[in-house]
Amino acid sequence: MPLIKPFTGLRPAPDRAEAVIAPPYDVINVAEARELVRERPWSFLHISRAEVDLPEGTDPHDPSVYARARANLEHMLAAGVLRRDPTPSYYVYRLTMDGHRQTGLVAAASVAAYDSGRIKRHEFTRPAKEDDRVRQIEALDAQTGPVFLAYRAQAAVDGLLAATTEQPPEVDVTAADGVRHELWRIGEPAQVAAIDAAFAAIDALYVADGHHRSAAASRVAAARREAGAMPGGAHESFLAVIFPHDQLRILDYNRVVRDLNGHTPETLLAAIAERFAVEPADTPVAPTRPGEFGLYLAGHWYRLGLDPRLIPADDPVASLDVSLLQQHLIEPLLGIDDPRRDPRIDFVGGIRGLDGLQQRVDSGEMALALALHPTPMASLLAVADAGAVMPPKSTWFEPKLADGLVSHVLD
Template identity: 30%
Template sequence: MAKIIPFKAVRPTRDKVSLVAARSYQSYTKEQLESRLRDNPFSFLQIVNPGYRYDKEISGEARYNLVRNRYLEFKEDDIFVQDNTACFYVYKIVDRDKQEFNGIVAAASAEDYEKDIIKKHEDTIEYREIIFKEYLKTVGFNAEPVLLTYPDNNIIAKIIENTQKHRAEFEFTTTYRDTHYLWKVEDKKTIATISAEFEKMKTIYIADGHHRSASSYLLYKDLKDANPDHHGDENYNFFMSYLLPESDLRIHEFNRIVKDLNGLSKEEFLIQLDTIYRIENRGLHPYKPSKKHHFSMYLDGEFYSLYLRKTSYDIETSLDALDSQILYKTILKPILGIEDLRNDHRISYINGKKDIVNIKSSVDSGEYVVGFGMVPVDIEEMKQIADDGLKMPPKSTFIEPKLRSGVTIYEF
């Protein structure tokens, strides 16, 4: 049973929230980051890039301490204010394509992560978990929720709907033209109802934020072991999450582009593919697959459709049936020699929300030689792989919504 609780969020004041809210700093180009740090003193980027003040790159423990200092300054200057009572926060995003996402920001249990009540579908990298754990331990807060998804629930949906009939605490639009809304849920009876509905759920799933979840769990273990008076309701027992019903989740694919053919000529490469796939040359006509186990390929100025030959590939597990795994096991690893999907510099990824012609542009530029497209993973595939205790290949899903940092903050 999932344990989901309210918490006392630290939040920007209403007049500052649109200035504070920021994407993950890794998503900005160097020029974009420089512009925001120069022109917006209220951006959350000022906190997580403390070296900007000194015109110096700062890393490790020194950076973590400065992040903590900048955060405290924002609190001292009343840019951030903490709520007096523990709340759930109904959060709505309407993106530029008019897609709506309606969920609840809350605290999820690190123990549920340990017990596999909160299930994972992606592998994490240990050193990244440890680095972020140490970061969290020093700064003392988390500013970006993990995205969790749960089975659609009529009672929770009705609470969200009724809450949204009132004036939002926050309403702001980003330069990406996404509009964000936040409402506080303070009524104790409503809070109890929400918690009780989540307690009925045997499993919820991480949609996005596997490393943040893992790091929060490691932090929980460290602080629990260091606390002789541990009793289980300390803030470190939980981590901030945005819980979204499955029907609101949007899953896109990640397409693959590769820099060379591993020493093969075009003809040799196509001959090797022919043993595993039915190949059709589509010429200049952009081809986007519409079925599982069908792939698009762009090579030497032409599009191809690739249909997996059923007799050439054995499906024994839910992971074997995943298209990103099929592509890895049949082409990327055995033919193109790409073993490590995370670290091999020969492969890059384009999220499937972008048009298929982005693959063509990357190959036509000369930086890449071949590109592959596929259909997105669906929610049932993702859940089945998590239920089976398996892990998807890296970059198997591009999941929306993408959340902003600094709108709600959870302190440990």
């Protein structure tokens, strides 16, 4: 069962990439999206967040949104802003942010490999978010949001990608957030065959980000199969960008909580001290190792060190910092037993920094903030290999993939 195959990518026309590419649909809200499309008629947000072209207050899941996305896609095709490559290809995609660089492969990943577990997951999905992605794929007859996959670094694969990047890229754009996006096309049959052979030797791929997009692609493929679609069609694969695990950068994914669950700051600190070493800090606390946490409470920062005896050595999920914090502080002391659904807790990606945490508390919106050490990539792989599931909001990857750089048409 091949893990990946080349495909005929739908891409911005030459010199149009800067006008088209956009942040991922799910990392900005509708107000931010409306602001970003001002004076940008060809922004991919007109497809990925089509509610920006409908009256304010429109439900993002209203059928009119998906219909507008389809109309906007057809408009961009008719105008020649988006074009489809003539032959099946792979694409090398390089992201550069703040001196960090990662180089991956854009490919059509196998739904069969995903369904069988050879493309491994580490998160639960929510039905409503899956339904949204299914409707978007069906409306567009295309997958426009890439799934972020990882492979255990292989010299053969890494070397092929590196060799491609020795040539000038077809696309070289620095987005408004400072992230540089470069793209190379691999269409020559011998080069495509070399990529095929290199990935055939890889045991598994791992979903780093995009669990809802990959699950939705699986559902679309199953529905089309049942409706009699031709075997082996484009619906049997999904758009993916695949990076070596040792090039990926995971940032901290922090927590803020709205109230102290009946505690005063003093009684909460006393309760925390029963399981953690509590040390006041003069500056914001960025944890430097697993098992260490930062707490911002009542205008003060504290460094928390969990009692090492409470950290299991042989459980890849229970030993995660997000699990330990939930088990020993958030649930027993703050009364939040379901962080996936409890409105008292919110999650803040590390890209916003510790100042972002402190501001949420100082504004009065939240009562406390908790800073975590980033989840190691090795832990993500271990959880997926064990067939287990990480707690919600365990990883925040940066830089983010651009929407609109390459899309996968299903006809």
